[in-house]
Amino acid sequence: MPKGMFVDTSICTGCKACQVACKEWNALPHEPGHFRFDPVEKRPVAVNFTGDSYDNTGALGATDWRRVRFIEQFSEDRSRGRWLFSSDSCKHCNDAGCLNACPTGAIVRTGLGNVFIRQDVCIGCKYCIPSCPYGVISLSIATGTVHKCTLCNDRIHNGLGTACAKVCPTGSISFGEIAELRKAADTRLAQLKGLGYGEANIYGYKEAGGLNVFYLFLDRPQVYGQTESVVVPQRRLPVSSAVAIAGALALGGAALVSFRERGSRPEDGEEVKT
Amino acid sequence: MNPEVHIPGWEWYYVAMYFFIAGISAGAYFIGTLAELFGGERHREISRTGFYIAFPLILLTPPLLIADLGRPERFWHLLFYAKSGIPYMNFQSPLSVGSWALLLFGAMAFLSFLDNLVSEGKLQSAPFAKAYSRIPRKWYAVVGSIAGFFVAGYTGVILNVTARPFWVATDPLVGALFIASAASTGAAAIYLVMSWRKKLTDPGLPGFDRFDRLSKVLELVLAVALVLIAGKWAAPLLRGLNAVMFWGGAVVLGTLFPLAAGWYATRAVEGRMPPERLATVMAVLVLFGGALLRISLLQAGQVQ
Numbered sequence: 001m002p003k004g005m006f007v008d009t010s011i012c013t014g015c016k017a018c019q020v021a022c023k024e025w026n027a028l029p030h031e032p033g034h035f036r037f038d039p040v041e042k043r044p045v046a047v048n049f050t051g052d053s054y055d056n057t058g059a060l061g062a063t064d065w066r067r068v069r070f071i072e073q074f075s076e077d078r079s080r081g082r083w084l085f086s087s088d089s090c091k092h093c094n095d096a097g098c099l100n101a102c103p104t105g106a107i108v109r110t111g112l113g114n115v116f117i118r119q120d121v122c123i124g125c126k127y128c129i130p131s132c133p134y135g136v137i138s139l140s141i142a143t144g145t146v147h148k149c150t151l152c153n154d155r156i157h158n159g160l161g162t163a164c165a166k167v168c169p170t171g172s173i174s175f176g177e178i179a180e181l182r183k184a185a186d187t188r189l190a191q192l193k194g195l196g197y198g199e200a201n202i203y204g205y206k207e208a209g210g211l212n213v214f215y216l217f218l219d220r221p222q223v224y225g226q227t228e229s230v231v232v233p234q235r236r237l238p239v240s241s242a243v244a245i246a247g248a249l250a251l252g253g254a255a256l257v258s259f260r261e262r263g264s265r266p267e268d269g270e271e272v273k274t
Numbered sequence: 275m276n277p278e279v280h281i282p283g284w285e286w287y288y289v290a291m292y293f294f295i296a297g298i299s300a301g302a303y304f305i306g307t308l309a310e311l312f313g314g315e316r317h318r319e320i321s322r323t324g325f326y327i328a329f330p331l332i333l334l335t336p337p338l339l340i341a342d343l344g345r346p347e348r349f350w351h352l353l354f355y356a357k358s359g360i361p362y363m364n365f366q367s368p369l370s371v372g373s374w375a376l377l378l379f380g381a382m383a384f385l386s387f388l389d390n391l392v393s394e395g396k397l398q399s400a401p402f403a404k405a406y407s408r409i410p411r412k413w414y415a416v417v418g419s420i421a422g423f424f425v426a427g428y429t430g431v432i433l434n435v436t437a438r439p440f441w442v443a444t445d446p447l448v449g450a451l452f453i454a455s456a457a458s459t460g461a462a463a464i465y466l467v468m469s470w471r472k473k474l475t476d477p478g479l480p481g482f483d484r485f486d487r488l489s490k491v492l493e494l495v496l497a498v499a500l501v502l503i504a505g506k507w508a509a510p511l512l513r514g515l516n517a518v519m520f521w522g523g524a525v526v527l528g529t530l531f532p533l534a535a536g537w538y539a540t541r542a543v544e545g546r547m548p549p550e551r552l553a554t555v556m557a558v559l560v561l562f563g564g565a566l567l568r569i570s571l572l573q574a575g576q577v578q
Contacts, residue, residue, distance in 0.1 A: 059278065097437060103370035104351040105362055121356045124344015126282040127369045130436035130575070135278040144344030227276035231442075233435045234366045240434045240446040241368075244427035247450025250492060251423075251457050252308065258485035259313035259478065 002113030003156060004212030005165055005173055006181040007087055008188055009224070010200070012172040014054060014068050014085035018164035022066040022089075025152065025163035029063050029142075031056075053083075061138035065089055065149040066164055069225055086215065086224045087164070087173060090115065090136045090149035093232070095209030098148075100234040101131035106145075113178070113212050114151035122146055133208065133230050151212070178212060185216055192218070208232050275439040275507065281576040282436075288342035290568040292335050293429040294459070296376070297452060297564065299331035300422035301460020303383055305485070307419040309478065311412065317478035322390055323464045323471070325415075328422075329387035331463075332380050353377065368435060372428040375421045382418025386411070426456035429568075433575060441575040443507030444500045448571060451496040457489035458529065459564035462557035469554055479547055483540075487533060490560075494529045497567070510574035520570035528563010532556035 022028070034056065035044040050058050053070035060067050071084040096115045099107040106121035107128060117137075122145035129137050129146065137148045152162040160166070161175035168174075174181065185202050192200040203221045204214025207230045215221075221228050284290075306324020309317035340349045348356070352373040355362035364370040389411050391397035430448035433441045441448070461482065468474050476482070497520075501508045511520050535556055539548040547553065 059280070061280070100364075100366040101369070101435075103364055103367045103373060104348075105355050105357075105364065106351070118357075121348075121351060122345070123348040123351050125352075125369060126284060126342075126344070127367070127432070127436075129280045129282040130438045130441070133276060133279060133437040135276065135280045138280050139283060139344055146344075225278060227278075230276075231437075233437050233442075236442075236445055237366065237368070237431070237435050240431045240449055243446040244431055244449030244453060247453040247492070247496070248423040248427060250450075251304075251453065251489060254488035254492070255305070255308035255485050256312050258481045258488065259309050259317060 002178045002212060003176065004092060004113065004151070004178050004181060004214070005089075005162060005175050006185050007213065007215045008172050008174070008185070009084065009086040009216060010188075010192060010197070010218055011170045012068070012085040012087055013170055014070055014083075015169060016068050017167045017169060018087050018173055019057065019064070019066045019068060021163040021167035022149075025155070026065065026150070028065065031063070060088065060090070060134075060136045060148070062140035062147040065147075071219075071223055073219075073223075084218060084224070086217070087168075088225070089164070089213060090151070091134060091204060091208070091214070092149075092151055092212035093208035093210075094212065095232045095235075097131040097133055097208070097232050097234065098128035098137055100232065101127045103127060110153065110157070112151070112156055114153060114156065115148075116150050116153050117146060117148060119143065119145055119147075131233050133227060133232065181214075185214070188216060192216075275442060276437065277439055279437040279439070281438065281578060284572060284576070285342055286569045286572055288338045290572040291565070292338040292342075293452065293568040293572070294565045295331050295338070296335045296429065297426050297456035297568070298459045298463045298561070299328045299335070299383065300379065300426040301456035301458070302331070302463050303328035303379070303386070303415075303422045303460070304419040304426075305457065305460050305464060305482075306386070307412075307415040307422075308485075309482065310415065313478050313481060317476060317482070319468065319473050319476040320464060320478055320482050322394075323467050323473070324460070325383070325386040325390050327460075327463050327467055328418075329380075329383040332376075332383050335376070368428045368431045372425065372432070375424040375428065379418055379421035379425050382414045382421060385409070385414045386418060422456075423453060427453045430571075433571065436575075438575045439507050440504065440510050440577070443504035444571075447496055447500045447503065451493065451500060451571075452568070454489055454493035454496055455524075455564050455567055458486060458493055458560050461486040461489065462560035462564075465553060465557045466561075469550060469557075474550065483536070483547055487536060490529045490533050494525065494533070497525055497529070510577040511570065516570045516574045516577070519566040520574070523566030524563045524570060527559045528567065529560070532560055 032048050034048050036047050038045045050056050053072050055070045057064050057067040066089045069086045073082040092115050099115055104121055104123055106118045110116055124144045137146050139146050165173040165175035199219050202216050204211030217224050302324040306321035310321040340346045427449040430452035434445040434448050536548050540546045
């Protein structure tokens, strides 16, 4: 039975406990410090701030498998405002661009439906990196291989939930079987619609063959940085290949008219010398 | 289109140079084969030169590919599954199928190279030559050419079949463009080597020149079409160094100028070759343009 996570962003408080739990359980290295002592000024100066609300993670990558996004929405005169939070991670797509692209079989899907990178097989070719339509994977210079969220592969195969879901203080992230999570998501969506959140929607039922980590958003997915029309790269492979083959055939045709005509009229060629 | 899709960080001096050198090698090889298949003995020197070029150049490419890996010592995982040691191929991954195509192409290019040496009398070992002549040359040349077209084209398909906005927007033309460029750079390399070996005597040269022009026209059409279909996502190709490399290098110096100069020099007599000095300069420009084409399209997809 496939397992996954449901992220109900409507009750996320942006505490980043999930990010901390993820780093702890998976022993991921810390990020560069945000202050550095400046020898000229003789005082600490701020570095590595994104300037984007409370988000200083910036992007998912080899050492950041979770990232809480902060979306500030204000009216023109700033009299009304809304602050949206969304804890983002690998979505463990059922049609996973990274897994499809991997030339070595390093990226596999386990029996629980999660997409997992075998570190001893990965060669660091980096093809999975642009093949992920969500920008999740990146290369670690330290290991020479790529890394991403494993859906706590070790925990879930031993009867535990994911570390981020375990630690989430509001229940925004829940771990479980996809079918049950979907039931809970639909119930919650109906409740929010009833409360007047007309824009509320669930993201991940149909995208990329269905996402094993899916979301309830209060606004359009684009607002949360999630692409609304996901095309898994490999679905474009047949047309791409066909056009390349057509190019090859066109050259074959050019060769046929160029080489054969000259070959069949030997008297022409004799006069022509460079 | 999701601008948050990460850039792979492929280094141009490894990956674009691999695309470029593999393109010349594959182009020289399939031109050599097509010239022999369609033109017969009259093109013997052209096809021989193509086979002389293909093998040494393709030997240069694996080190470039391997050097760009995060774990170079594991490169063999591309061909054999690391857990079991049995051959592995992922049909959805052009990079996986391309690795096998590269191996097949290299093997066929090696056979054709040996055949050249034997037929020119540079390799004289009676038992070897006897066994060798039993394999018909055209057979492996055809297999090698199909693999060669694949090697030339999959490098472009690799870029298109990702989620990076620029490469998505230029889908599905980069594969065909790289094949056309493989033909024009392969032809340029053949011309330069023939000129250097003082073998510009083939009666088939005008046909070769004509094929070369047709491939440049195809390349030009595809390059312009690629920018048009990309629309606003073509922006990385329209500014800065990428624009200089693509428009100035690949389009103007690499295709437009050689086409125009070749046409101008031969406009009076149909089927005449351009003068050797001009043709040599143009061939160098075509090679230069082919390299810049690969670099600019690789880098335009990796603009943050």
